[in-house]
Amino acid sequence: MILDIVRNPIFKGYVSFGKVRRDRVCYKKNKKDTWVIADKANPDIQIVSEKLWQKANNLIDSRSRKGNKLLRLLSGYTRCGYCGNYIVPKGKDKYCYMLCKGKQKTGHCEYNKNYKVDILEKIVVGEVKKYLDTYKKVDLKKEIAKRVKRVKRRDEKIRFIKQKINISNNRLVELKSEIVSALMSGDIEKNQKTNEEFNKEINYLKELEEKLSKLNNEILQNTMEIESLKTYIPTWSKEFEHASLTVQRQILDKLIDKVYLYNDKVEIRTKYPISTIIMGAKI
Numbered sequence: 001m002i003l004d005i006v007r008n009p010i011f012k013g014y015v016s017f018g019k020v021r022r023d024r025v026c027y028k029k030n031k032k033d034t035w036v037i038a039d040k041a042n043p044d045i046q047i048v049s050e051k052l053w054q055k056a057n058n059l060i061d062s063r064s065r066k067g068n069k070l071l072r073l074l075s076g077y078t079r080c081g082y083c084g085n086y087i088v089p090k091g092k093d094k095y096c097y098m099l100c101k102g103k104q105k106t107g108h109c110e111y112n113k114n115y116k117v118d119i120l121e122k123i124v125v126g127e128v129k130k131y132l133d134t135y136k137k138v139d140l141k142k143e144i145a146k147r148v149k150r151v152k153r154r155d156e157k158i159r160f161i162k163q164k165i166n167i168s169n170n171r172l173v174e175l176k177s178e179i180v181s182a183l184m185s186g187d188i189e190k191n192q193k194t195n196e197e198f199n200k201e202i203n204y205l206k207e208l209e210e211k212l213s214k215l216n217n218e219i220l221q222n223t224m225e226i227e228s229l230k231t232y233i234p235t236w237s238k239e240f241e242h243a244s245l246t247v248q249r250q251i252l253d254k255l256i257d258k259v260y261l262y263n264d265k266v267e268i269r270t271k272y273p274i275s276t277i278i279m280g281a282k283i
Contacts (some may be wrong), residue, residue, distance in 0.1 A: 012053035013046030044124050073121050073248060074259060081109045081262040089117045098261060113263045123266050124259060131255065132240060147222045154170070154215045154222075161212050168205040175201060210267065 009016050017036040020029055041050060078087040078098060085102030096117040103109035175198040182191035240251050260267040 003060070006056050009037055009053075010045065011047045012050045013041030013043060015042060015045070060077050072117060073245060073252070074124060075249075076251065077256055077259045078120075079258050079260050080109060080111050081260040081265075081267060083108075085109070087111070087261050094118070111261065111263065113261065115261060115266075120261075121268065124256075124268060127268055128252070128255065132164075150222050151219050158212060158215050161208055161215070165205065165208050165212065166210060168201060172198065172201050172205065238276065 005011070008019075009040070009111050015038045016042055017126050018030055019035055029139045072089055075089075079085065080087050080102055083100065083102035085100055085105075087098045087100050090099045091097055094116070097114045098117060099114060100109050100111040103111055175194055178194045179191060179198060182194055240248060255270055257269045260269065
């Protein structure tokens with residue numbers, strides 16, 4: 001609180017906006033370079049001189065420990081299996097442990113294992129190697145062929161649904177004309193009946209469009225899977241072990257969704273379709 005007061009330019013007479021933003025149920029600070037600050041000080045609201053304010057801020061800057069965030073192999077992947085919060089490394093070298101941010105904030109979390117970072121990385125890397133080794137036992141050509149067939153089948157369904165959508169749209173045009181005609185003639189019974197039919201047709205059209213959207217998404221997913229299988233899988237097992245940290249993280253990004261830590265286990269959640277192929281391989 002004291003730091004926020006000392007940092008606030010309002011005390012030297014400069015009105016400022018955009019220092020915080022609302023994020024769901026709480027407020028978060030914006031970066032200082034995004035603040036909107038007045039060009040001139042307002043003497044009516046000034047509490048301390050600009051010189052004194054700047055001196056205080058320079059003193060804080062000189063004492064702050066900025067440091068560099070060390071990028072680790074699993075940075076951004078680890079989550080607490082109990083509260084779902086990020087689990088982040090704290091400490092240095094061999095005394096670097098994985099701590100739950102949720103437990104640090106509230107104290108209410110069952111997680112107390114505090115894995116050493118190097119040990120956790122060895123566990124995950126070991127599992128990744130096992131996964132990659134199974135690719136040698138998987139016929140990737142068959143996996144790709146399966147997905148190509150899926151795309152073709154969905155293409156046929158899409159053509160059929162599009163025909164139905166055209167018919168439905170034409171029927172809606174006819175019903176609109178009938179509704180107008182019934183309104184002009186004052187035929188209440190016909191108007192009510194036509195409106196009911198119109199609403200049914202609208203719902204039917206909505207169902208068709210939802211099916212079409214779902215099929216398009218499935219085609220997109222299968223197409224991406226095909227490209228992923230063709231591009232990445234053959235090189236992963238060769239590259240991973242001796243690759244740089246950057247390349248290893250790129251491979252993990254294609255393979256791993258999240259790593260959940262529990263007191264008695266480490267759960268590695270892989271991305272579809274890679275996990276399906278791996279788990280289906282006969283070892």
